[in-house]
Amino acid sequence: MSETVDVSRTGYVTVLSQKNFLALWLGSLVGRTGDYLLSAAMIAFVFTLTGSGFDTGLITAAFYVPVFLFAPYFGRVVDNNDRRKLMILATLLEVVSGLALYFSILLGAAVLPMAFVCVFAISTFGLLVSVCRSSVIPVLVSENELATANSLQQTTSQLSRIFGYAAGLAGFVFIRDTAGIVLVVVAAFLASVLFFAFMRFVSPIAHGRSRRSADGLKYIAGNRLFLEISIFLTVANFTGAGMIFLPAIMSNDILGAGNTGFALILVALAAGTIAGNYVVTLVKVRRMVGKIMILSFAANAALYVAFAFSAHISYAIAVTFIIGIVEGISSVPFIALLQAKTPPERMGSVLAGMSMLLLGGGSVSMVLSGGLVETLGVQRVYIIFAILLAAVAALGTTVKGLREASY
Numbered sequence: 001m002s003e004t005v006d007v008s009r010t011g012y013v014t015v016l017s018q019k020n021f022l023a024l025w026l027g028s029l030v031g032r033t034g035d036y037l038l039s040a041a042m043i044a045f046v047f048t049l050t051g052s053g054f055d056t057g058l059i060t061a062a063f064y065v066p067v068f069l070f071a072p073y074f075g076r077v078v079d080n081n082d083r084r085k086l087m088i089l090a091t092l093l094e095v096v097s098g099l100a101l102y103f104s105i106l107l108g109a110a111v112l113p114m115a116f117v118c119v120f121a122i123s124t125f126g127l128l129v130s131v132c133r134s135s136v137i138p139v140l141v142s143e144n145e146l147a148t149a150n151s152l153q154q155t156t157s158q159l160s161r162i163f164g165y166a167a168g169l170a171g172f173v174f175i176r177d178t179a180g181i182v183l184v185v186v187a188a189f190l191a192s193v194l195f196f197a198f199m200r201f202v203s204p205i206a207h208g209r210s211r212r213s214a215d216g217l218k219y220i221a222g223n224r225l226f227l228e229i230s231i232f233l234t235v236a237n238f239t240g241a242g243m244i245f246l247p248a249i250m251s252n253d254i255l256g257a258g259n260t261g262f263a264l265i266l267v268a269l270a271a272g273t274i275a276g277n278y279v280v281t282l283v284k285v286r287r288m289v290g291k292i293m294i295l296s297f298a299a300n301a302a303l304y305v306a307f308a309f310s311a312h313i314s315y316a317i318a319v320t321f322i323i324g325i326v327e328g329i330s331s332v333p334f335i336a337l338l339q340a341k342t343p344p345e346r347m348g349s350v351l352a353g354m355s356m357l358l359l360g361g362g363s364v365s366m367v368l369s370g371g372l373v374e375t376l377g378v379q380r381v382y383i384i385f386a387i388l389l390a391a392v393a394a395l396g397t398t399v400k401g402l403r404e405a406s407y
Contacts, residue, residue, distance in 0.1 A: 011281070015149045020199050021140045027195030028133060029156050031091060034188030035126055036164025038098075039063055040266065041181045042119055043245055044259050049112065053249055053378075057370020060245040062116050066124040067355050068364075074128050075216040075352025079345060083132040083139075083203045087196045090128040091189050097121035098186040105179040131355070135347035138339045139201055146336040148281055154332055155277040158324075161270035204344040216349030217356070225341070226350070228402045229293075229334070230357045235392045236297055237358040238365045239304070239385035240327070246369065249378045250307075250316065257313040264313065265320050272321040276328020289333040290396075290405030296330035297393035301386045308382035340407040 016022050039060075046059040078086060101118035105111055133153070141149045167184075220226040251261035285292065303323045310316035342350045372381050396402050 012148065012152050015141055015145055015152060018140060020201050021137075021149065023195050023198040024133065024136060024140065025152065025156060027087070027091075027192045027199075028153060029160060030188045030195070031126075031129065031192035032157050032160035033164045034094075034185040034192070035122075036161045037167055037181060037188070038119070038122065038164075038185045040164060040167075040263070041178055042115060043248055044262070045178050046112070046115065047248055047252075048259075053373040054370045055112075056245055056248060057373075059116060059119060060370075062119040063123045066120060066127050067358075070124060070127060071131070071352040071356035072216055072349070074131050075349035077128070078131050078135055078348030078352065080205060081203070083136050083348075084196060084199050084201065087129050087132045088193055090125040090132070091193045091196065093125040094122050094129075094189045095186055095193075097125065098182055098189060102179055102182040102186065105182060127355075131348055131352045134335070134339070134351045136201070136203075138344060138347060139204065143340055146339055147285060147332060150335045150339070151277045151281050151332045154328065154335075155274050158270040158273040158277065158328070161273075162267050204347075216346070216351075216353030219342075219346060219350050220353050220357075223341075225401050225405055226338070226354070228399055229290075229337075229405065230354055232293070232297075232392055232396055232399075232402055233334070234357045235388060236293075236300075239389050240300070246373070246378055246381065247316075247320070249373055250310075251313065253378065255310065255313045255316060261313045261316075264317050268317045268320040269324040269327075272324020272326075273328035273331075274324075275321075276325040276330075277332055279325075279329055280332040285333040286336075287406040289337045289407065290401075290403045292330050292333055293405070294393055294396040294403065296326050297389050297396060299326045301389035301393060304382050304386040304389065308379040308386075337405060337407045 016025060042059055043056060047053075047056045050056075097118050101114060101122075103109075104114035104118065137149050137153065138146065167181075220230055247265040248259070248262045251257045251259070251265060255261055257264070300323060303319055303326070307316060307319045307323070310319060338351060338354060339347065369381050369385075372384075376384075
């Protein structure tokens with residue numbers, strides 16, 4: 001690929017003027033809104049139903065465990081097939097799983113086990129959609145537009161998170177109709193299918209359909225830069241997973257703000273991430289990817305301590321907003337780096353393999369930290385996470401490949 005750097009800043013309007021990318025963006029917007037709506041409602045639902053931090057950690061992990069189990073296989077599937085058709089099929093399977101969850105809650109039939117099973121199924125098919133979406137972006141836009149396209153997708157995801165979390169928790173707190181919320185999620189998935197159906201592009205197909213599921217992981221292991229990044233980010237993502245469900249416990253047990261406080265914290269995290277995503281489009285980050293990641297580790301270590309000892313919900317919200325900014329600034333360059341340095345026909349396998357390593361660590365974290373909260377308390381868990389992040393940041397400064405990572 002060309003080594004020339006950006007000669008001008010590419011804006012959101014430029015990438016959205018491309019019809020295929022616009023359809024992908026709209027489908028992602030409504031689909032991801034459904035994902036976050038379901039996530040917020042089910043976390044609050046299970047915590048209210050059981051009062052258990054362990055069970056809350058388990059339902060949260062159900063959204064992420066599929067990455068660890070299926071990502072390598074899905075990467076091979078994406079590389080070997082039409083990505084548009086796969087997105088449509090996988091989203092329709094999300095619809096079916098959502099309807100099963102709806103009727104379970106509506107009829108009161110094995111609600112808790114069905115919640116775990118259906119959330120796991122929806123997350124599994126959503127993973128396939130996610131791998132397709134990430135691997136399609138380099139096909140739809142030029143390398144010079146990768147940072148902007150990924151920034152827009154990340155911003156869209158956070159906007160979906162804000163609306164989904166706010167609507168999910170508001171519906172749960174004020175309406176208390178979890179089944180109705182799930183039905184809205186199903187409608188969002190159906191709308192997503194319609195947008196994906198408008199896309200028209202040629203999927204790069206990998207040579208040799210007998211390639212094994214582990215090829216993406218082998219490619220990462222054989223690429224020193226990818227391997228270094230995956231190791232460091234796996235540890236970082238292990239700690240970051242705590243920002244998904246631990247705030248629910250913080251808000252209820254420490255801050256006394258209940259599910260309303262939990263919703264505000266999640267919205268603040270999403271809003272901060274949007275701000276960080278936009279900052280990336282204002283600065284040429286291609287030559288600073290590694291340095292940005294290392295600085296984000298160090299910053300979040302300090303911010304997690306500040307969050308753990310928040311004296312009031314307003315302070316916790318402010319700290320969370322800054323954590324979101326840090327995440328938004330660091331995530332976009334990392335994704336663009338992977339897309340720029342991976343052959344198109346291997347894109348699905350490599351992105352899926354990386355997702356397995358990163359979100360797989362997050363899944364373990366959710367189960368483990370849910371148990372640790374029961375014995376150590378939520379504040380001490382955040383301190384442990386902060387120590388891990390500080391250690392990763394310090395070690396990262398000594399690794400030349402990570403420190404100088406660029407594309």
